[in-house]
Amino acid sequence: MVWGIVIVIWLGLALSPFLFHDVRSQQVAARICVFIVLVASYDLLIGYTGIVSFAHTIFFGLGAYGAATALRHMGPGWDAIVIGGGIGIVMAVILAIFIGLLSLRVKAIFFTMVTLAVASVAVVLVSQFSDFTGGEDGITYKVPKLFKPATKLLVDDDGHVVRWLGTKLNGKLAAFYSVFCMSLLLYLAMIRIVNSPLGTVLKAVRENETRAEAIGYRVVTYRTLVFCISAVFAAIAGIIYAVWLKYTGPETVLSFSINIDILLMVVIGGMGTMSGAVIGVVLLxxxxxxxxxxxxxxxxxxxxxxxxxxxxxxxxxxxxxxxxFILLVYFFPAGIAGTMLKPRVK
Amino acid sequence: MKTPSDLYTEDLTIQFGGHIAVNKVSCRFKPNELTVVVGPNGAGKTTLFNLMSGQLIATSGKVMLGDTDLTRLAPSQRAKQGIGRAFQLTNLFPKLSVLENVRLAVQAQAKVGMRIFTHAKSLKYLEQQAYEYLSQTRLEKVAHLPVSALSHGDQRKLEVALLMAMQPAVFMFDEPTAGMSIDEAPVILELIDQIKQDSSKIILLVEHKMDVVRALADRIIVLHNGELVADGEPEEVIAMPIVREIYLGNAA
Known part of the structure; x- marks a missing residue:
């Protein structure tokens, strides 16, 4: 049932360029794709380890700013996306290791406070180093030619771009489908991870840390590993979003309100379910x-x-x-997917 | 398989503020020997266990398994060295199924936990091994129930199943029959007896019930106020005046 909804949503996203022709709905559809990855990666952290971090947008921002700065300085090439994005991912992993190790020193609420502080510092840094980051205004740049709206994927005999069901087969469509395919692949990869031996260990750690440790799982290592995996996915989501928007600024990838949004999406969808990420993102x-x-x-x-x-x-x-929101939380205390998936036996 | 080695402690001590919970305990446990740890409540039995299995880190002294110094290792690292620990208060994964609980313990041995793109269900042999432990502990029928739905007795059995699935060199049971009904307790004792058949294993048991102690013990050690006050053959130790006074005296 829940997974049925998830499949319908992905199908809807796949068909959306042909169902809705206005610019706004295309923007919303692409944003939903990227946010599914971002929220699912956040769910890996919150739902599978029980660690609440407000520093998650930093990883998203690192990916986005990495790609954005490289596209700005190296020109609109694929190499810029790979190199800039790659640097962003590496920085995200390094930061994740630090925060991950910290999470074992400081407990629950204090850890959350620390991540809040780190997130605020990141926002301040971005606005202070305006030569490099564009400050509050952010960075605009060009993207590879394939994604330009003027690019014609298919032309008819007169040299006009071909339309299917009223949708122009142009660079914008190529950009949307790149966003869609990348997001879907990343999401499937995360589902795979959740069902892997690693995923089963994470569930064990979430249930009973002491016992997981006693039967031979090094909790420190597993936590830090999840932190890194989660950071990598968030950073890739950032890269995708940066390329799609052709603009990167604090408001689109780094602001505190984004972290509140993704937290809400995880909670409303259902923590630790992965399917909840999709439902939460779409609803919100x-x-x-x-x-x-x-x-x-x-x-x-x-x-x-x-x-x-x-x-x-x-x-x-x-x-x-x-x-x-209040009604949703009242009727679906474990989130929409979480409540629907709950086993009946008790 | 490594040659079985002794587990021993040297002047093992832990202090909580001004209170010394375990005080200079030096003791050696050999393979093919079942040692029962007795002592009144608060004597430091569980604390001694925690020091050996890693839930607590000693203030001073050593825990050794053969030539390996375990003193400062995390519980998971000690588990890899062969220390298996069951807990006094049932300490399982309550929302996961019985099978999944055992499967996790089997998986920890198989060292596949870091694989992120393999589907856990595709590792069939882990599940099969888990089933074997479930059938030995007579839990096959409830394999797919969440642990929270089990009776107390079944949860205690599952505790033992998890320990067996770790295939440890050292089995540490902390009051395995606590709170069990009279007809359920023998199942646990049979399982311990079965483990005892393997001559390479070291078994440690905290237990209060004297009939259980008499039936299983090869050796008894007595703790009192964190100190080791007696150590020897069961009949010998039970006959000691100090033991009667501090422990058996108020039980009789």
């Missing part, structure tokens, strides 16, 4: 991007009734978003 993104539109429609439809149009005024979208 659709709500953030389309709730106002839906309320606008609702307000117009009920324009003749008393009070209701006032309540449905699009300006009040945050109120409804908040209310729906």
């Amino acid at each position: 993104n659709l709500a953030q991007y389309y709730l106002r539109d839906i309320m606008q429609l609702g307000a117009e439809a009920t324009a003749n009734l008393p009070l209701i149009p006032e309540l449905l005024n699009p300006d009040r979208w945050l109120l409804w978003l908040g209310l729906s």
Whole structure:
């Protein structure tokens, strides 16, 4: 059932360029793809080790800024993405090792506080080193030719770009499908990891650290390893997002609110489920991007009734978003996927 | 298989603030010997176990297995050296299935934990081995239930199954029959007896019930206020006045 929903969502994302033609929905679809990877990597950390870190956007940011700076300085080539992104990934792993080892020295809430501090430092650093990072304005750059909207993938006899179901087969479509395929591959890789022997050890550590250690699993090593794996996936998601947006700035990849968003997505989807990541990301993104539109429609439809149009005024979208979160947490205490997957035996 | 070596402690001590919980305990445990550790509550029996299996690190003194110094190793590293530990309070993976609990212990031995792109289910032999331990401990029927759904007795059996699955050189049982009903306890004792048949194993047992002690012990050591006060053949130790006074005296 849950996995059915997940498959339907991925199919929907695959078909989205042909179903919706406006620029905004394409942006939302690509953002959903990237965020599924980011949130799933965050779930590896929170859901499978029980470590709550607010430094996760740093890994995302390192990947994105790595690719962005290289694209800016080396020109729009694949080499820039590989080298810049590669440096970003390596830096993310180094940072992950430090934070991972730290998590064993400091316990739970204090660790979370430390990651909060580290995250704030990262944001400050990015705005201070503006020569290198573009500061608050971020960096804009060009991407490889294949992804330019002017690139024609298929042309007809007159030299015009071919349309399928009303969608131009241009560079934008190539960019979207690259984002889609990379994200899907990364997501499948993470599902594989969760079901690997390593994944089973992580579940054991989450359940009972002392006993996992006593039967011969070095908890320190496994925790640090997960931290690194999670950081690598987040950094790759950052690279993909940087290439897609052609812009990298604190607001898109590093801000504290992104970390709050992905935390919400994990919690609403269901911690430690992987399928929850997909559901959480889709729900939150659709709500953030389309709730106002839906309320606008609702307000117009009920324009003749008393009070209701006032309540449905699009300006009040945050109120409804908040209310729906409360209801979701009430009815799905373990997250949507988490509650649905819960075994009946007890 | 390594040649079995002795497990021994030298002046093993741990201090919590001003309280010395285990005080200069020097003791040697040999293969093919089942040693029962007795002593009143708070004597330091479980603490001594924790020092040997690594949950606690000694303030001073040594824990050795043959030529290997275990004193400062983490529990997982000691497990790899052959120390197997079962716990007094049931200490399992409650939300995982019974089979998965044992499979994890088998997997730890197989050293495949770092493989990230192999599907765990594809390693069939791990599961088969796990089933063997489940059938030895008579838990096959509940293999697919989560541990939290098991009776207390079955959870104690699973504790033993996990220990057996580790294939350790040293078996450490901390009150394995605690809280079990009269008809369930013999199953555990039979299992311990079965482990005892393998002459290369060192078995340590914390136990209060005198009938169990008499039935299984090759040797008894007595702890009192963290110190080793008696060590010897069962009948000999039980007959000692100091033992009667501090331990058996208030039980009788």
